[in-house]
Amino acid sequence: MFSKFSYRTQRIIIIVAFLIVPLTLLATFSFLPVANMFWYSFTDWNGYSEKEFVGLENYITIFTDPEYFRVFGVSLYYFFATFLQMGIALYFATILSFKVRYKNFFKGVIFFPYLLNGVAIGFMFLFFFRPDGALDTVMQMIGLGDFTMHWLGNPDIINISLAGTSIWRYMGFNFIIFLGAISSISGEIYEAAEIDGANRWQQFLYIIMPSIRIIISLNLVLAISGALSAFEIPYIMTGGANGSATFVIQTVDTAFKYGKIGLASAMAVILLFIVIIVTVLQKRFFSEED
Amino acid sequence: MKTKYAAGSILKYGSLILGVMVALLPILVVFFASFKTGTEYTTTGPLTPPSDWTNFDNFKRAFVEGNMLNGFKNTIIILVISIIGTTLIGSMVAFVLNRFKFRGSKLILGAFLLATLIPGVTTQVATFQIVNSLGLFNTMWAAIVLYLGTDIIAIYIFLQFMNSISVSLDESAMLDGASYFTIYTKIILPLLKPAIVTVIIVRGIFVYNDFYTPFLYMPKTELHVISTALFKFQGPYGSEWEVICAGIMLAIIPTFIGFISLQKHIYNGLTSGSVK
Numbered sequence: 202m203f204s205k206f207s208y209r210t211q212r213i214i215i216i217v218a219f220l221i222v223p224l225t226l227l228a229t230f231s232f233l234p235v236a237n238m239f240w241y242s243f244t245d246w247n248g249y250s251e252k253e254f255v256g257l258e259n260y261i262t263i264f265t266d267p268e269y270f271r272v273f274g275v276s277l278y279y280f281f282a283t284f285l286q287m288g289i290a291l292y293f294a295t296i297l298s299f300k301v302r303y304k305n306f307f308k309g310v311i312f313f314p315y316l317l318n319g320v321a322i323g324f325m326f327l328f329f330f331r332p333d334g335a336l337d338t339v340m341q342m343i344g345l346g347d348f349t350m351h352w353l354g355n356p357d358i359i360n361i362s363l364a365g366t367s368i369w370r371y372m373g374f375n376f377i378i379f380l381g382a383i384s385s386i387s388g389e390i391y392e393a394a395e396i397d398g399a400n401r402w403q404q405f406l407y408i409i410m411p412s413i414r415i416i417i418s419l420n421l422v423l424a425i426s427g428a429l430s431a432f433e434i435p436y437i438m439t440g441g442a443n444g445s446a447t448f449v450i451q452t453v454d455t456a457f458k459y460g461k462i463g464l465a466s467a468m469a470v471i472l473l474f475i476v477i478i479v480t481v482l483q484k485r486f487f488s489e490e491d
Numbered sequence: 492m493k494t495k496y497a498a499g500s501i502l503k504y505g506s507l508i509l510g511v512m513v514a515l516l517p518i519l520v521v522f523f524a525s526f527k528t529g530t531e532y533t534t535t536g537p538l539t540p541p542s543d544w545t546n547f548d549n550f551k552r553a554f555v556e557g558n559m560l561n562g563f564k565n566t567i568i569i570l571v572i573s574i575i576g577t578t579l580i581g582s583m584v585a586f587v588l589n590r591f592k593f594r595g596s597k598l599i600l601g602a603f604l605l606a607t608l609i610p611g612v613t614t615q616v617a618t619f620q621i622v623n624s625l626g627l628f629n630t631m632w633a634a635i636v637l638y639l640g641t642d643i644i645a646i647y648i649f650l651q652f653m654n655s656i657s658v659s660l661d662e663s664a665m666l667d668g669a670s671y672f673t674i675y676t677k678i679i680l681p682l683l684k685p686a687i688v689t690v691i692i693v694r695g696i697f698v699y700n701d702f703y704t705p706f707l708y709m710p711k712t713e714l715h716v717i718s719t720a721l722f723k724f725q726g727p728y729g730s731e732w733e734v735i736c737a738g739i740m741l742a743i744i745p746t747f748i749g750f751i752s753l754q755k756h757i758y759n760g761l762t763s764g765s766v767k
Contacts, residue, residue, distance in 0.1 A: 206670075208665070208671070211670055211671045211672075212591060212593075212671065215587065215591075215671045215672060215675075216587050216591055216593060219583035219584065219586065219587045219675075220583075220584065220587055220599065222580065223580045223583065223584045223646075224599065224602075226580070226636065226639055226640035227602060227603065227606060227640060229621060229640060230618060230621070230636065230637055230640030230641055231606040231609060231614075231640065231641055232602075232606070233617075233621060234614040234617035234618040234621060235609060235614055235617070237617040237620065237621070238614060238616060238617040241616070241617060248620075289510075292506070293506075293507070293510060296503050296506070296507070297507075301503070301504075301507070302504075307507050307510070307511065309750070309754065310510075310511045310514050310515060311510050311511070311514055312758075313514065313747075313750060314514055316696060316700075316746050316749075316750055316757070317700070317743060317746055318699065318700045318702075318717060318718055318721070318742045318743070318746065319700055319702050319718065320702055320717075320718045320719075320721045320722045320742070321721060321739045321742040321743055324721065324724070324725075324735055324738075324739050325517050325518065325521050325739055326517060328517075328520065328521060328524070328537075328732060328735070328736065328739075329516075329517045329520065331732075333536075333537075334520075334537055335516060335517065335520040335537040335538065338536055338537055338538050339516070339538070369513070369514075369517070373514075374761070377758055377761055377762065378761070378762060381758070381762035401499075426610060430610050430612050430613065432612055432703065433702055433703070437702065437722065449612050449613065452613065452616065453612075453615065453616075453703075453707075456615075456616045456619075457619075457707070462616060462620075465616045466616050466617060469613040469614060469615075469616050469617075472610065472613045473609065473610065473613050473614070476608065476610050476613075477608050480608055
């Protein structure tokens with residue numbers, strides 16, 4: 202039906218027709234919320250009232266009221282957990298890129314947790330951490346029975362337990378990305394290195410590390426934003442109780458539980474800024490390198 | 492030299508087996524508990540296998556009382572509509588931006604690029620008001636339009652793939668008098684098949700596992716998806732862990748089947764989907 206138009210007319214029709222829906226969706230659900238969020242963040246809106254302009258008051262509250270400021274500390278647990286997570290992922294990716302028996306089985310099992318539903322994982326670990334649950338039983342079996350504790354009841358431990366769950370959930374993703382990057386290194390390079398007498402550790406240090414350095418730093422950047430936006434695991438498992446509230450849990454609660462949309466928007470704006478700054482720094486860092 | 496080699500081997504396989512145990516133990520104990528009766532659960536340890544592997548009572552209760560059948564139905568509806576929509580939207584945008592250079596095309600590409608920087612969870616505060624004012628709150632369309640409107644990854648995957656489809660194919664079709672629309676449907680879409688598989692996998696995993704979108708926008712019980720239906724188990728079954736465990740297993744089984752049957756595609760899909 203289009204063919205009766207000239208290609209010039211067709212071109213215009215197709216550009217408009219193919220872009221109108223995607224661009225409307227992009228504007229409505231990606232950019233409009235950000236713009237509104239900025240506007241709300243300078244008001245005291247509660248979702249129903251008139252929006253009254255309050256200047257920087259919301260931002261001042263966040264940075265001075267310890268109740269709001271404290272949650273940044275919780276992010277540190279997730280931040281350090283990500284380093285551990287990437288270290289483990291890199292270790293398994295490296296040994297599985299060499300000759301290993303039952304390689305596909307090991308690869309599959311180590312990766313599988315990443316695919317699981319977040320609520321299922323949350324409940325699974327609520328069960329796992331229960332008093333006399335699986336973790337305590339295993340610890341008793343291997344003689345560490347004296348060290349069992351209330352994994353989710355003790356405010357000093359809770360964030361470590363939750364960050365540990367987060368490692369269990371996301372490690373498989375880093376692992377599969379690293380494995381993909383390592384396996385794209387040509388086998389001849391290893392062979393040449395072996396002829397020159399390089400051992401496995403030297404091969405790792407001088408062949409593998411340099412070729413996946415970019416992927417590692419990219420994942421580290423994602424780790425920073427990931428740590429700040431940690432939400433699902435702690436929300437599902439504890440609802441943010443016992444000092445486990447993360448920045449996003451605090452934001453969601455402030456908005457939807459306490460109806461302080463203005464204040465919550467200010468929190469979201471701060472998070473957005475941090476994420477954008479980190480990403481831009483990373484982009485600049487890499488473009489200089491290439 | 493030989494002992495050193497053996498020690499390395501022990502370390503290698505030892506760590507792999509430890510990794511496997513850590514990955515599987517939390518799933519295994521849930522699997523065990525899901526077959527236990529209430530009294531059996533309280534009297535046996537978590538590492539003890541159930542006495543009767545054919546006791547499906549917990550699964551029946553989770554499935555029927557826990558509203559999981561409805562959850563599966565809703566998840567599938569949302570999954571199918573949003574995957575078809577994402578494929579169409581992503582491929583249309585990629586087709587136009589890759590094949591036509593026009594004023595503003597760079598700007599549009601930049602706008603899609605910029606949107607990837609926005610972390611989804613943070614903007615919910617304001618997104619909620621928009622969804623609400625469009626009258627979509629507590630309808631399935633809330634999740635569907637949000638999945639379609641914020642899925643930029645698919646556009647990237649298609650854009651990357653479009654580069655490998657030669658323009659000379661379009662040109663020879665034009666010599667035969669084919670319209671641009673015909674070129675899109677008859678030439679580009681079929682050739683995009685591998686990219687479509689990637690998009691289906693990446694989005695499928697995301698939508699099936701997503702929690703906060705259905706949790707925030709579709710609190711009504713009839714609209715629960717797998718994630719939110721399972722989340723509801725917390726209160727009423729708080730002390731009946733064997734039923735919760737059966738619910739967890741029900742949510743995991745489709746993932747497991749999908750993983751076993753699509754392993755290769757999943758590995759490739761995630762690797763290509765993540766490199767932006």
